[in-house]
Amino acid sequence: MSRRFESMGGRVLPAFLIVTSFLALVVLVATPSYENVLEEDRALAVKDLVTRVEAACRRHHQDTGKLALEYAARNEEDSYNAKRYHHLATAQLYAGWQGPYLDLPLSQADNPWGGTVELRDNLSTHPALGFELAGGKLAHERGQYLLLTGVPEASARIVERVFDGEPGESWADSGRVEYVVDDGGTLSIFLLALGD
Secondary structure, eight states, X not given: OHHXXXXXXXXXXXXXXXXXXXXXXXXXXXXXXXXXXXXXXXHHHHHHHHHHHHHHHHHHXXXXXXXXXXXXXXXXXXXXXXXXXXXXXXXXXXTTOOOOSSSSXXXXXXXXTSOOEEEEEETTSTTOOOEEOGGGOEEOSEEEEEEEESOOHHHHXXXXXXXXXXXXXXXXXXXXXXEEOSTTOEEEEEEXXXXX
């Protein structure tokens, strides 16, 4: 029996190395593909969020004539938990409000990258300084945009592709999606302008 084991000894190590090398190669090739799929899923989650919030903004504006605010709170003590920061999800006392327009207030769980989420009511509020839309149309001043922080640039480019098509040279400051590299990356997505 020991003679048989000795005769196999020269073949076991090379076979083990071949199998190990093959598995390492599979992991090396599969990891970037998995990360790409994950980023595509995050971009689609943002698209769903934008669709939901944009529809809520339009209904709210139609009912009240006002632009909405909706800020995700970072924790239970955050002042953004107050009713005045949740026009779409929490009953408001101003005329025409017939909501809720969203089932739940925006939360950090709505940002696939874990950063903040804010629905803003002025298209010229930093970091968005107005939006250059298709056909050279400019949208600034009164309107709605969604802001997400903590978004890596590679992910922002994928979101850009979802909304505006293939990113060009000036992708970060033109179109429906704008991107600023600060706080880990801030993504601004145009929803609507008054009179649109």
